[in-house]
Amino acid sequence: MEAVTMTGWDMASFALSNNLGRVLMYGLPGTGKTYFGMNYHLTGNAYRLICTEEMTDSDLIGGYRQSTNGTWQFREGVGIKAWREGARLVVDEINRVNSDVESRLMALIDTTASSSWEHPETGEIVKPKDGFSVVATMNGEPEDLAPAVLDRLVVQIRIDEPHPDAISHLPEYLRDIAMAYASKQGPDRYSLRNFVEFAGLYDSTNDLNRSALVALPRIAEQMVDALAIKQVEVSHDAL
Secondary structure (H helix, E strand, C coil), X not given: CCCCCCCHHHHXXXXXXXXXXXXXXXXXXXXXXHHHHHHCCCCCCEEEEECCCCCCHHHHCEEEEECCCCCEEEEECHHHHHHHHCCEEXXXXXXXXXXXXXXXXXXXXCCHHHCCEECCCCCCEECCCXXXXXXXXXXXXXXXXXXXXXXXXXXXXEECCCCHHHHHCCCHHHHHHHHHHHHCCCCCCXXXXXXXXXXXXXXXXXXXXHHHHHHCHHHHHHHHHHHHHHHHHHHHHXX
């Protein structure tokens, strides 16, 4: 049997396009993990939950808020909205969830058969609708998560390089360089976001040196040299 090779993006696409509903994408920051979860292989809407040290149950489930007429009503959070619609919940930076709401998050992303929630006003029992899925993202390693959280995200995919679609949105002269630097480890690494900002600066100013120094200061000299070589190559090919 011939061996199959797949990139992290290939694995994520395969999983989500075949209805695997609990996926963890981890690895380097600024590679497009959240964007992928919010936009690829969807059957409906996608809701984003950003985990922080200060988050509360109201961020996940909902809470009481005062309406314009002065009455207090329970307004559902993004987790319950995603359940009701059979939508996708993208749990961003899941490793930053605080201990106060960790158990609530585990209940929210558990298997459909194990999940239910009672509305505090109506007593309605809400369960995830068919199609509900979870894409969790983090920078770091799965071992940074609590074992019980990790147990609910059995498909774990390392993302080591920017998504090809994100690279394709950069100017052609910048694509190879951005892919190389956004995929590497170490102090010279830059997120894809930096290359997007560099491209915008360079396009609007036509000042290569200053654009590189502002957007990519640690590798500004290498960027100037690399793009100078590319410009020579382009000129030579045009002859």
